[in-house]
Amino acid sequence: MLFIAIILTTIGIFSLNRDGALTNKISNQVFGTAINFAALILFCNLYGLARGFFIFLAMFALLGMCVTFLRGYQKRA
Amino acid sequence: MKSITIKKLYTLHSWVGLITGILLFVIAFSGAVAVFTRPELKIWSNQEIRAEIPIQSHKIENTIEQYAQKVGPDYLEEVHIRLPSARLSETARVIYEGHFETPEGGEEHKGTVFEFHPLNWSLVSKNDMDTFFELEKYDMSTFLAHFHADLHLGRPVGLILTGLLGLTLMVSIVTGLFIHRKILAQLFTFRVSKTFSLMLNDGHKVMSVWAVLFHSVIAFTGAFLGLATVILVPAAAYVGFNGDQEKLLETFTAIKAPIVANVAQPTKLADIIDISIQKRPDLTFDNVAIMGYGDQNALVYISGDGSEQLGGETLVFHGATAEYIRTQANFGRLEGVTGKILDAMFPLHFGNFGGLLVKCIWAILGLSTALVPITGLMLWIERGLNAQNPTHSKRTYQNFNKLLIGSCGGIVLATVALFIAQLIFDKTLPEQDHTSLIFKTFFGVWLGAIILPFVIKQALALKIIILGSGLLMVLIMPLDGLFTGSHVFNVFETQHYVSVSVDLTMLFLGTLLLVSYNKMSQQRHELSTTSVPQTAIEREA
Amino acid sequence: MASDNDYCLQGSSKYCIFSVLIAKALTFPMERKNTTFNGFKNRTFLAIVLTLITSVVMIPGMATYLPFHKNDAIGLPTLFFPFIWTALFIYSYMAKSVTKVWLVMATLILIHIACIYFALSAE
Structure with a gap:
């Protein structure tokens, strides 16, 4: 379940990206938000409401940073 | 927003970063390491506790009783036991504490601290409570934890400094958010192949913005924890408790003393520990507090971490009968929202509320908190050296x-x-x-x-x-x-x-x-x- | 965005108490006059000294009038402290007029001291 939650968060972050910026497409924004919301529910289910909420936020931040950095290096390569 | 306002905010952001940047790196980096000081690095730096330690409830009960006889009835008002099974310290520590009246009519806490071998419970050291806490021994894990808390500058100076750094980090975050308000347009932008300056700039923004909530939580909780005992509690006690800080702490503290019956009855500690383990297998019990040891009305508080509760939980038992009374949060049992926020404060700062995964996330994000001021400073140096007309x-x-x-x-x-x-x-x-x-x-x-x-x-x-x-x-x-x-x-x-x-x-x-x-x-x-x-x-x- | 970067440290920090200490240690030369902030000395004093005093005085002061349960009335001001300090610190530099900052801080201090005085004398 944890693995699925992490994957969902990553997919949610990816779908928010469009050429290095936050996507303008409403459908992508809605999709990204929905996927992240699903991940949040999974985290809350795993860890309880308060803990799950904070763990999701931290995971979102970490994965967002990783995705951005990896994207930068990938572009250079 | 007017350009002069942005200019002011930018200048303020730069100055605060320049003045506090290096110190902020030191605190944040040591914090990222300190996430693992209890228990991982504690275990690593002490060979005796490297393997798992079983809870020997009967051995604990016998030892507590044996030394209770030695210290005498005056020191049995509070007995605090640090269980070795949690491996938070190299020894099993027991404090026998009594409250004594001073000639001025006040109250004085005196006690004796015994340290036992974590496995066989043989006596390692005996100290007066004041001496014990004054002459604290450090291994590398304790050293790192204390370095993060007060830079080993002593208290209150060190605490005030780290607290103020939390406050200045908040200033940097707020000013940074305003000056980089269009950051969403570059949320996923990190340009490695262009100039070094651009890479630093992107790196600074990426780490700042993605982890802005984490930085804010760390800044807020850090400022609160640093200044709580030095400024905040004395100030809060000024009106509500006529300056009596002890009374304030007593009101907010989770461990209440019972009304002692002065009727001797053994405290069934072993039973209480066994019941607690049975009742709550999800918790790792680390501390036991016995209020009124050996009395008919004794209360036993056994605390543990690992449940869904953010700040850990405490199981309360009737000491003489080993009857379970209730489970309470540390501050969360208080009426109002303050207790709940206070309960969340410590775990949110230390990242110790969700096992190793959360600790790893906290450490990595903590490193990003450390790198944000450094990238900012490097950017300042880089621009200064490149500028035609540098400041x-x-x-x-x-x-x-x-x-x-x-x-x-x-x-x-x-x-x-x-x-x-x-x-x-x-x-x-x-x-x-x-x-x-x-x-x-x-x-x-x-x-x-x-x-x-x-x-x-x-x-x-x-x-x-x-x-x-x-x-x-x-x-x-x-x-x-x-x-x-x-x-x-x-x-x-x-x-x-x-x-x-x-x-x-x-x-x-x-x-x-x-x-x-x-x-x-x-x-x-x-x-x-x-x-x-x-x-x-x-x-x- | 790029234009924001040009603002980097245009002003001198020679008036800032902390900066002076660091500047001496690093032989940090201050070469330009501050053009960003008027009354810089005053603002720095307000931001460093008076902000701390005001936010500390506000903790017991707020406890007297916050319409919450006693625990919250005492506890919440301590939790608000970092936010109040940050807001006042930034306000000290951002406000157009330094006099206005002085007035705001002095008023806040006086009101809260009065609250504390009345609360203590009523007991």
């Missing part, structure tokens, strides 16, 4: 760069050196207090690293610091195996899972650092041979 002289930027390399790189080197020092001291000076040696090693290495860029070429100094840190990290595992006989090949036999994991992590991080440095050197070499312009910092180096 300061070239020498100033160079000196600042040297200080940055020495103090920030030095803190990494000094932290890693502590691991090696701990192993060497344990091997060469067993049974001795290593506190002063730990202090000398850490501050000696750090001071040396700060001076180094000023006496040799700064590029060489940077190389020495990075390679030194990497090599020391790689050395930890073989040295540990050599000195303690505990290594990855006999881990199932010794069951030293935590310490071997620490060794492996350090090996991985050391290798990563060395490989990254090697790769960066190669790239730099390629750039210099193809005559692509180097960074201003490198040119000056």
